[in-house]
Amino acid sequence: MTTLENITLNDDGYMTEPAQWTEELATALAEKEGITLTDTHWTIINFSREQAADSGAAPTLRQITKGAGVTTKDLFKLFPKGPAKKVAKISGLGKPEGCV
Amino acid sequence: MKTFLILGAGTGGTMVANKMIDILDMEEWRVVIVDRDETHYYQPGFLFIPFGTYSPADVVKPKRNFLPPQVDVIFSDIELIEPEQSRVTLGKAKKKINYDYLVIATGSHIHPEETPGLDDEAAWMKNVFPYYTLDGATKLGNFLKFWKGGRMVLNIAEMPIKCPVAPLEFLFLADWFFHERGIRDKVDITFTTPLSGAFTKPRASSILGGMLDDKNINLVPDYNIMEVDHGKQVIRSYDETEIGYDVLVTIPTNMGAEVIGNSGMGDELNFVPTNKHTLQTDKWENVWIIGDAGNLPASKAGSVAHFMLDILIENIHRDMEGLEPLPNFDGHANCYIESGFEKGVLIDFNYDVEPLPGKFPLPGFGPFSLLKESYANHWGKMMFRWMYWNILLKGGEMPFESQMSMAGKWK
Numbered sequence: 367m368t369t370l371e372n373i374t375l376n377d378d379g380y381m382t383e384p385a386q387w388t389e390e391l392a393t394a395l396a397e398k399e400g401i402t403l404t405d406t407h408w409t410i411i412n413f414s415r416e417q418a419a420d421s422g423a424a425p426t427l428r429q430i431t432k433g434a435g436v437t438t439k440d441l442f443k444l445f446p447k448g449p450a451k452k453v454a455k456i457s458g459l460g461k462p463e464g465c466v
Numbered sequence: 467m468k469t470f471l472i473l474g475a476g477t478g479g480t481m482v483a484n485k486m487i488d489i490l491d492m493e494e495w496r497v498v499i500v501d502r503d504e505t506h507y508y509q510p511g512f513l514f515i516p517f518g519t520y521s522p523a524d525v526v527k528p529k530r531n532f533l534p535p536q537v538d539v540i541f542s543d544i545e546l547i548e549p550e551q552s553r554v555t556l557g558k559a560k561k562k563i564n565y566d567y568l569v570i571a572t573g574s575h576i577h578p579e580e581t582p583g584l585d586d587e588a589a590w591m592k593n594v595f596p597y598y599t600l601d602g603a604t605k606l607g608n609f610l611k612f613w614k615g616g617r618m619v620l621n622i623a624e625m626p627i628k629c630p631v632a633p634l635e636f637l638f639l640a641d642w643f644f645h646e647r648g649i650r651d652k653v654d655i656t657f658t659t660p661l662s663g664a665f666t667k668p669r670a671s672s673i674l675g676g677m678l679d680d681k682n683i684n685l686v687p688d689y690n691i692m693e694v695d696h697g698k699q700v701i702r703s704y705d706e707t708e709i710g711y712d713v714l715v716t717i718p719t720n721m722g723a724e725v726i727g728n729s730g731m732g733d734e735l736n737f738v739p740t741n742k743h744t745l746q747t748d749k750w751e752n753v754w755i756i757g758d759a760g761n762l763p764a765s766k767a768g769s770v771a772h773f774m775l776d777i778l779i780e781n782i783h784r785d786m787e788g789l790e791p792l793p794n795f796d797g798h799a800n801c802y803i804e805s806g807f808e809k810g811v812l813i814d815f816n817y818d819v820e821p822l823p824g825k826f827p828l829p830g831f832g833p834f835s836l837l838k839e840s841y842a843n844h845w846g847k848m849m850f851r852w853m854y855w856n857i858l859l860k861g862g863e864m865p866f867e868s869q870m871s872m873a874g875k876w877k
């Protein structure tokens with residue numbers, strides 16, 4: 367089983383081998399951020415992984431709120447301080463673009 | 467007759483119109499360009515208006531002056547695009563135009579109404595100003611002329627924004643302006659941004675961040691604005707951090723043109739999904755993009771539209787001949803950053819290479835220092851206005867290559 371001990375993260379805290387991602391790993395990565403995953407968290411994580419598979423990039427805040435049907439306010443409660451980045455980290459995706 | 471239709475006669479559309487008349491057989495083709503506004507705005511000049519360096523008259527000229535007589539120019543709203551039918555409906559007399567090729571150049575625009583409280587009448591243009599419009603920049607200039615000092619906050623609501631260096635330039639110029647007016651010690655300048663640092667790319671972010679520090683400008687990174695409470699004169703973030711202001715300078719959410727959204731052609735910000743290397747839209751073979759209207763992960767800047775131009779024209783030309791488009795656009799951007807006190811910084815980068823220090827070899831003009839302040843860089847920026855009106859818009863030869871070069875850059 368992949369655990370936090372046998373994956374590597376880059377300097378910014380994103381997984382370097384996204385293929386190693388599993389649901390258990392997401393739970394562990396979330397705990398590291400102080401977050402206990404609920405169903406709503408999972409809706410967002412699943413949406414983000416689907417979106418990334420489609421577009422090749424982690425979704426931006428606006429893409430998450432629009433696509434997963436949560437308000438920005440709730441998103442900040444679920445993934446405090448920088449939700450787009452936290453969602454990407456926990457979902458095993460790269461750093462969100464949208465910053466060019 | 468076949469129709470080559472261009473939507474938007476700003477920086478990108480104007481350049482395309484000028485190039486197409488050289489390429490197309492005008493016996494066979496009709497080139498049509500549509501824009502709602504008869505005035506061309508030199509948007510990079512908006513930056514200088516709040517500080518009185520430019521007046522509004524310095525940044526406007528009639529669009530007609532830059533469009534060749536062979537082009538059919540229509541001043542009208544564009545109401546709807548139906549890409550499946552290759553048809554566009556204009557607001558004026560509900561005229562319909564069928565096209566063979568379409569270039570979308572409708573740009574990106576600010577939307578203060580996306581942030582609750584931001585454009586409330588009680589404060590909007592009174593002590594809350596955008597400077598991404600000529601009107602906002604002018605009113606901010608009038609305000610600053612008589613301002614006695616206090617807390618100035620510059621906020622970026624959301625990324626991406628066009629000309630991502632413009633907020634930094636505003637801050638540097640504000641610092642200089644208040645110095646000149648002898649009230650710098652009475653002004654507290656704070657920059658709140660959703661980015662994790664001063665800028666998007668790491669090397670440039672740390673160097674530019676250092677410059678903010680040197681100039682005593684407070685940086686609040688990772689700041690996602692939720693609302694403006696103008697009664698209390700604070701901005702509030704989603705994690706409930708309040709920052710007080712006496713004057714709020716805002717870069718509201720930037721979005722593509724509404725007609726893109728209304729036509730169901732855009733992403734969540736009304737930018738059109740586009741191949742980032744060929745400039746062809748993802749969904750429609752005869753629809754192409756130049757400038758800010760696409761969703762490419764490149765800077766939204768006039769210089770970028772210029773670097774897209776030759777690649778776009780070649781690809782459209784190839785497509786007309788039945789050839790595949792070439793994946794030649796590398797996201798090249800080249801931005802002069804005004805840093806105040808008659809100095810500037812130059813950055814040059816693309817999709818893969820972040821801005822690096824070094825020298826930018828510009829034949830006939832350069833070299834310019836990269837990622838480092840110099841007087842020449844400021845002069846380069848001031849010269850850009852002349853080049854914009856006289857060379858760039860007309861699709862003339864500029865001393866820059868479309869693709870980025872590593873010459874002179876230090877790794």
Ligand SMILES: Cc1cc2nc3c(=O)[nH]c(=O)nc-3n(C[C@H](O)[C@H](O)[C@H](O)COP(=O)(O)OP(=O)(O)OC[C@H]3O[C@@H](n4cnc5c(N)ncnc54)[C@H](O)[C@@H]3O)c2cc1C
Nearest residue numbers: 474476477478502509510544572573629757758767768769
């Ligand atoms: C403050 C500021 C500073 C900047 N500084 C720089 C800089 O230093 N260097 C640089 O390279 N770039 C800079 N830029 C960015 C640059 O101005 C833009 O990236 C560039 O103009 C984009 O060109 P465009 O053709 O995509 O869009 P635009 O030039 O904005 O043209 C879009 C056109 O479409 C028309 N239009 C849109 N919708 C409709 C409709 N429904 N019906 C009819 N007409 C419509 C508009 O009227 C407009 O004329 C700056 C921008 C700002 C705001």
